[in-house]
Amino acid sequence: MKLTDIFWPFRSDMNYIERELDRAIDTKEPVLHKAASHLLKAGGKRIRPVFVLLGGKFGNYDIERLKYVAVPLELIHAASLVHDDVIDDAELRRGKITVKSKWDNRIAMYTGDYIFARALTLVTELPNPQIHKILSNTIVEVCLGEIEQIRDLNNWDQNLRRYLRRIKRKTALLMAISCQLGAIATDASKDVVHRLYAYGYNAGMAFQITDDILDFIGDEKKLGKPAGSDLKQGNITLPALYAYHKSQNAAAFRVLAEENRTDEMIRFIREGECINEAQKLADWYLMRAAAALEGLPDNRNKDALLKIAHFFGERQS
Amino acid sequence: MKLTDIFWPFRSDMNYIERELDRAIDTKEPVLHKAASHLLKAGGKRIRPVFVLLGGKFGNYDIERLKYVAVPLELIHAASLVHDDVIDDAELRRGKITVKSKWDNRIAMYTGDYIFARALTLVTELPNPQIHKILSNTIVEVCLGEIEQIRDLNNWDQNLRRYLRRIKRKTALLMAISCQLGAIATDASKDVVHRLYAYGYNAGMAFQITDDILDFIGDEKKLGKPAGSDLKQGNITLPALYAYHKSQNAAAFRVLAEENRTDEMIRFIREGECINEAQKLADWYLMRAAAALEGLPDNRNKDALLKIAHFFGERQS
Numbered sequence: 001m002k003l004t005d006i007f008w009p010f011r012s013d014m015n016y017i018e019r020e021l022d023r024a025i026d027t028k029e030p031v032l033h034k035a036a037s038h039l040l041k042a043g044g045k046r047i048r049p050v051f052v053l054l055g056g057k058f059g060n061y062d063i064e065r066l067k068y069v070a071v072p073l074e075l076i077h078a079a080s081l082v083h084d085d086v087i088d089d090a091e092l093r094r095g096k097i098t099v100k101s102k103w104d105n106r107i108a109m110y111t112g113d114y115i116f117a118r119a120l121t122l123v124t125e126l127p128n129p130q131i132h133k134i135l136s137n138t139i140v141e142v143c144l145g146e147i148e149q150i151r152d153l154n155n156w157d158q159n160l161r162r163y164l165r166r167i168k169r170k171t172a173l174l175m176a177i178s179c180q181l182g183a184i185a186t187d188a189s190k191d192v193v194h195r196l197y198a199y200g201y202n203a204g205m206a207f208q209i210t211d212d213i214l215d216f217i218g219d220e221k222k223l224g225k226p227a228g229s230d231l232k233q234g235n236i237t238l239p240a241l242y243a244y245h246k247s248q249n250a251a252a253f254r255v256l257a258e259e260n261r262t263d264e265m266i267r268f269i270r271e272g273e274c275i276n277e278a279q280k281l282a283d284w285y286l287m288r289a290a291a292a293l294e295g296l297p298d299n300r301n302k303d304a305l306l307k308i309a310h311f312f313g314e315r316q317s
Numbered sequence: 318m319k320l321t322d323i324f325w326p327f328r329s330d331m332n333y334i335e336r337e338l339d340r341a342i343d344t345k346e347p348v349l350h351k352a353a354s355h356l357l358k359a360g361g362k363r364i365r366p367v368f369v370l371l372g373g374k375f376g377n378y379d380i381e382r383l384k385y386v387a388v389p390l391e392l393i394h395a396a397s398l399v400h401d402d403v404i405d406d407a408e409l410r411r412g413k414i415t416v417k418s419k420w421d422n423r424i425a426m427y428t429g430d431y432i433f434a435r436a437l438t439l440v441t442e443l444p445n446p447q448i449h450k451i452l453s454n455t456i457v458e459v460c461l462g463e464i465e466q467i468r469d470l471n472n473w474d475q476n477l478r479r480y481l482r483r484i485k486r487k488t489a490l491l492m493a494i495s496c497q498l499g500a501i502a503t504d505a506s507k508d509v510v511h512r513l514y515a516y517g518y519n520a521g522m523a524f525q526i527t528d529d530i531l532d533f534i535g536d537e538k539k540l541g542k543p544a545g546s547d548l549k550q551g552n553i554t555l556p557a558l559y560a561y562h563k564s565q566n567a568a569a570f571r572v573l574a575e576e577n578r579t580d581e582m583i584r585f586i587r588e589g590e591c592i593n594e595a596q597k598l599a600d601w602y603l604m605r606a607a608a609a610l611e612g613l614p615d616n617r618n619k620d621a622l623l624k625i626a627h628f629f630g631e632r633q634s
Contacts, residue, residue, distance in 0.1 A: 032464045083426060106467055109400060109426065114460035116430075120437060120453035129444050136437035143431035147349045150423055 003045055006307045009300060010053055013063050017049045020071050024118050035111040038102060039078050047207075048073040048178040050308070051200055055182020057301040058192045062185075068125045069181045072135065075119035077174060080142060082112040131181055138177050145169025153234035156244050156257055163241055164205070167212075172204030179305075191295065198292035199305060206285035207312045212237035213278050214316070216269050222316060228266035238281065239274040240265070247272055286313050320362055323624045326617060327370055330380050334366045337388050341435050352428040355419065356395050364524075365390040365495040367625070368517055372499020374618040375509045379502075385442045386498045389452065392436035394491060397459060399429040448498055455494050462486025470551035473561050473574055480558055481522070488528075489521030496622075508612065515609035516622060523602035524629045529554035530595050531633070533586050539633060545583035555598065556591040557582070564589055603630050 007014055025036040049070035056066045085098040086108045098108070123135055148166050152158050179200035183193045215230045216239055230237050236244075243253045243265070249272070256265045269275065289309045296302050324331055342353040366387035373383045402415040403425045415425070440452055465483050469475050496517035500510045532547045533556055547554050553561075560570045560582070566589070573582045586592065606626045613619050 027461065029461055029464050029468070031468055032461070083430065086422075086426060105403075107464070109403060110460055110463045110467070113400065113433075114457065114464065116433075117453060117456040117460050121450070121457055124446055124450040124453055127446050129441055129446070132449060133438070133441040136434060136441050139434040140431065140438055143427055143434050144344065144346055144349070146427045147346050147424070147431065150427070151346070151348055 003047075003050075003308070003311060006304050006311065007046075007050055009304070010050070013053055014046065014049065016063060017046070017053075017067060017070050017074075020067050021074060024071050024075060024122060025115060027114075031107060032111060032114060035102075035107050036115055039082055039111065039115070040074075044074075044077070044081075046074060047308075048077055048174060051175060051178035052182035052185075054301050054305055055179040055188070055196050055200075056186040057182075057299075058196065058296060059183050059186025059188030065126065065185050066182060068122050069131065069178075069185050072119035072123045073174065073178050073181070075115050075122075076135075076139065076142075079112040079116040079119065080146070082108050082115070084146070086112075126185060128184065131184060134177055134181060134184075138173050141169045141173050149235065152236065154236070156236065156254075158236065158241070159245075160238075160241060163236075163238060167205060167208040168201070171208040171211075172201050175204030175207065176201035195292050195295055199289050199309075202285045202289035202292060203305075203309045203312055206282045206289065206309070209238055209278055209282040209285065210312060210315060213239060213275055213282070216266065217275055219316060227270075228262065231266060231269075232262055238278040239269045242274040242277050243269050243272065246277070247274055282313060286310070320364075320367075320625070320628060323621050323628065324367055326621070327367070330370055331363065331366065333380060334363070334370075334384060334387050334391075337384050338391060341388050341392060341439060342432060344431075348424060349428060349431060352419075352424050353432055356399055356428065356432070357391075361391075361394070361398075363391060364625075365394055365491060368492060368495035369499035369502075371618055371622055372496040372505075372513050372517075373503040374499075374616075375513065375613060376500050376503025376505030382443065382502050383499060385439050386448065386495075386502050389436035389440045390491065390495050390498070392432050392439075393452075393456065393459075396429040396433040396436065397463070399425050399432070401463070403429075443502060445501065448501060451494055451498060451501075455490050458486045458490050466552065469553065471553070473553065473571075475553065475558070476562075477555075477558060480553075480555055484522060484525040484529075485518070488525040489518050492521030492524065493518035512609050512612055516606050516626075519602045519606035519609060520622075520626045520629055523599045523606065523626070526555055526595055526599040526602065527629060527632060530556060530592055530599070533583065534592055536633060544587075545579065548583060548586075549579055555595040556586045559591040559594045560586050560589065563594070564591055599630060603627070 021040055022037075025033065025040065027033050027036075052066055052070035052073060053063075056062070082098075086105050123132060126132075145166055145168070148162075149170065152162065152166065176197050177200070179196035180193055183196045188196075212230065215225075215237065216228055218227070220226055226232075231240055244250060244257060247253060249268070253265065253268055256268065286309050290306055293302055293305055338357055339354075342350065342357065344350050344353075369383055369387035369390060370380075373379070399415075403422050437453075440449060443449075462483055462485075465479075466487065469479065469483065493514050494517070496513035497510055500513045505513075529547065532542075532554065533545055535544070537543055543549075548557055561567060561574060564570060566585070570582065570585055573585065603626050607623055610619055610622055
């Protein structure tokens with residue numbers, strides 16, 4: 001199953017969103033336009049716009065309103081990526097050269113600021129202040145997540161709860177509000193809005209846990225980065241936390257951690273039960289995502305959401 | 318004349334805004350709180366909040382509404398400063414150590430993002446979508462100005478118009494909308510809104526030109542940076558543009574520019590007519606700022622705006 005197959009029924013509206021994304025970053029400032037284009041063209045799966053449109057299918061679907069949520073959410077996601085690349089000193093993202101290494105850190109920083117600001121301009125086209133409020137509160141949370149991630153670098157003392165809060169802020173919230181705002185922008189009922197939020201949140205948690213697993217066991221070519229990159233950068237994710245706190249040979253792993261023997265830690269995690277245990281938690285979130293949809297009418301839109309959740313669990317890159 | 322003397326009649330509301338600024342950046346994340354606090358405590362003149370409050374005096378003054386414009390505008394200004402410091406690799410700002418050098422670039426970047434996002438959360442407390450739209454459009458312009466500034470580094474070919482557009486985006490717009498949004502948030506008439514915008518824009522242009530003059534001739538201690546810092550960083554401002562394109566010895570100056578003899582360029586600018594010519598343009602903007610206020614009722618608020626414009630022209634740091 002490919003994501004494009006799931007999106008097939010919405011391809012015309014997705015193409016429209018794609019054109020609107022291009023239009024959103026259009027500017028006479030040549031460097032900025034090139035950098036922002038490069039960033040958006042580098043792709044990504046456009047999960048957030050898809051969630052917005054699917055959320056809108058459970059209300060009074062109107063692409064002319066939904067675009068003012070779908071485009072900003074994708075732009076905010078892109079802006080956060082380009083700032084992350086500055087911080088991580090990343091040369092590659094999704095196998096493609098990053099803005100910060102094609103241009104420089106200054107351009108990457110301001111490209112992020114610019115895209116972020118453009119996102120906000122677009123959302124003000126909708127008169128609904130609740131949407132503005134949810135969006136800006138989420139951005140605050142995303143920033144807090146970024147700062148937490150820095151604070152928790154190389155911190156083996158963190159517990160599972162702390163990791164979960166971090167990935168909620170970093171990933172799950174933006175997916176949750178994508179579904180939620182699609183429903184709110186089309187005047188769906190409160191119950192529907194609530195269920196879609198819960199779906200997006202749980203699917204997003206599973207998405208990030210899978211991401212953290214793939215960082216250890218995924219195909220380096222498909223991921224566009226070497227295995228264990230997170231750990232090498234000091235970013236301690238679920239498989240590593242499990243190895244340190246819960247695994248059968250936790251004592252041995254702690255020695256490796258203390259002596260900072262990264263390659264051996266990566267091998268330990270890849271070969272032991274850590275990946276399986278992390279997978280179990282991802283599956284649990286996927287089950288909760290499916291459960292959140294139970295009260296919604298059975299139709300091809302609900303089916304698409306279920307397939308996306310399934311895809312999140314199965315993806316290889 | 319000191320700014321605090323001009324603000325004296327509004328000191329109680331200004332103290333309230335100060336407390337609200339503190340509250341806005343309050344967070345349990347310790348590093349973030351310290352960095353954001355450090356940034357705000359480093360001071361600044363709080364010109365933008367003062368403009369908001371004074372703008373509100375020409376409508377139905379209500380501090381409970383105005384704070385949702387005054388605090389965000391100051392926060393957006395602070396966020397742009399902390400990002401500038403990352404870019405400029407600045408160790409000091411206003412004579413105090415910067416966030417990026419007290420912590421690091423990553424913290425500075427995310428502190429900026431966080432403060433920026435908090436600003437947006439606050440403004441969503443106001444139900445008026447026009448305010449959100451003006452604010453987010455301005456942020457886009459400010460970002461474009463930042464990118465332009467990078468593009469124009471060491472570019473002697475730029476004309477006066479280009480410089481003016483850059484300082485408009487960098488400084489004058491945010492001051493213009495401070496006055497404007499104070500008036501809009503308190504339901505002032507369109508004519509009043511328009512006049513206050515024009516005042517803020519012209520005062521802001523004069524403010525930035527004076528800043529650019531002070532960079533050459535100001536007291537290094539008061540400014541907290543060595544003379545000619547802009548030029549040393551490749552940022553070509555009005556006095557330097559005048560020296561290159563219009564001054565009596567432009568040919569001699571061009572030789573210095575071509576050979577990148579920065580110290581000699583700085584001496585040339587400090588000693589020649591360039592500073593005077595730049596001062597003339599700043600005075601012209603100040604005259605226009607005063608003219609914009611002519612249609613407003615004569616009262617102590619108008620008087621305060623006139624005094625602030627006067628202060629902008631006379632300030633030494």
